[in-house]
Amino acid sequence: MVFTRQNVLRVYPKSTRFDSSNYNPLIGWMHGVQMVAFNMQGHGRSLWLMHGMFKANGGCGYVKKPDFLLNSKEVFDPKIKLPVKTTLKVTVYMGEGWYYDFHHTHFDAYSPPDFYARVGIAGVPADSVMKKTKILEDNWLPSWNEVFEFPLTVPELALLRIEVHEYDVSEKDDFGGQTCLPISELRNGIRAVPLYSRKGEKYNSVKLLMRFEFI
Template sequence: MRKSKAPSTRRGEIQNLFNNYASGQTTLPASSLLGFLHKEQMELDADEAAAESLIEKYEIEEKAVESQCMTFEGFHRYMESKDCCIFEQTHTSVYQDMNQPLTSYFISSSHNTYLIGDQLVGKSHLDAYVSALRRGCRCLEIDCWDGPGMEPIVYHGYTLTTKILFKDVITTVEQHAFEVSVYPVILSLENHCSKEQQEVMAHYLTSILGNKLLDVRLDHQTTGDLPSPNFISFGHSKDSQNSCENTSMAEKKARKLAKVSGKDFVLHNQRFLSRIYPAGSRTSSSNYNPQEFWNVGSQLVALNFQSPGLPMDLNDGRFQDNGGCGYVLKPAVLMTSERCFDPSCSQRGIPPTHLLLKVISGSNLPLPKSGKTLDPFVRVEIHGIGSDCNRKNTSTVKNNSLNPFWDTDMNFRISVPDLCLVRFCVRDQTGFLSSDFVGQYTLPFSSLKKGYRWVPLWSRDGCSLDPASLFVFVWYS
């Protein structure tokens, strides 16, 4: 790809944008800033009052503020602010309709929540529940077994994982359930206890959770009669099961159903809740790709939260939407019965969305523990229905972690954007075909802002790598 003559630092790139709209002047009038907002940032609702508000917010030179102008330093502060983040800032608060039946939402869900390691010899720990809840998880799994002294215990049965007390788990949940979200927490109890210890469990649930516990059946007119553990067929569920009953199935069975009966699976998930969990063969507590089950509308796509990697990156990206409350409204394509949607088929009759991403540069990329300078490149991935999945790479920049410059255009054709996640992954080229993870950021396509934007980077375990970031240009139609 031909490289344009452009500055090698982000500050220089921002200076060029400033110069283009300042028309040779040393300051940017509010009217010119408004032109930038309209033409480059596609913030078409902005008016001159909005431009003046940005000047007051980011400009510190008094004379400039008085004359309703912005210096380059003020413009630079604005371009590095959350107002120019790639993630739509109105989506950092709850903005979706929260009055729909539970079946209408993707719900952040964890598997074997008690584990902080693998499911054979790993540790069970209360901190795992705290961590999941603080990440917005709204469905927790608790595997319950008879314990000594009539005290039910929680651990991965028939393994060497350590054990914790059921009453301590419930106490921890009560303390932390609503720290980051006011919306319901679903306790998925895998109950292996005797009748006597089940009574002890019931006592702890009622005495510890008190009035936070829903202990009566809800009469909800809009949901009809939520499928039983005997998941026989979609037709049987429709005719015989109550909406208040939940289907839980392993990934292999769910994957087969999604492949051979995609339309029916989508329709099933309009009425019933379905929970998908990782295969028992995943002894290292690895995860499947959750996107394949969101594609058919499954609400409770449960992952091992203690296992970092692509699946958890996608989960974090999906659920940072809607204020990080753990509930995200499913897109309309999964909720309509008028046109049967099958994610395994190409979407005929729907005009595709064309996405242009220009990956311009990076800034302050974290060095590896070895201290070696990076040879970074950026991989952009689209995760959605099968025909929309795609990924493209920039070229590699040698020996530059401070301000690598790529200036690479990437074009994607997307048929169902409302289901898509966009993932930016920075990698360090370590060999001809090998590379190491540096940082990533994932967000829903529906939260993607147009224009010149900066992309924050997160570590493998989902923590901020600030000030590390990317600088990009986004356009779609």
């Protein structure tokens, strides 16, 4: 921590990652690392977090470190549980667009899909959590209307994770979209949140109707 206040540090995936996989970038960000290098040719949750973090600051590719990693006299320890600064209340109303962006037999060959959403926080260990809506069977236009609350001790380093999956009894659940949003960029209100593919490509029509409130 002290080192990265006065020096530039770069970390990168080790050379034995032949499959172009990545590590959790939050490990570097929590310790003040300025350049967290990634294998950009791959895909997966670690890369989704990277995309989410750099949606901040207008998506210009630069995000300023929080003040407690720059100027604080105390050394920040991400493993210590701090007091809650704010609580994010997330309402997941409904989703739409899969009917137009996916083949009608993509999820189930003989019936409409059974969607559920996963919503959570990626951040310091005390804040990190994932929650799940109920599964809505046989519905291209799922309406969950569920509310989740996330107490945040370090909102400056937190990302809101959103995923949609299609429940499958006999096989692995099918992927239906994802996005990550920096908590620092969220504002109170109802939003239509677009979802992205595994590779980070924005779907034409798939989106969730959600409400964000800081309480």
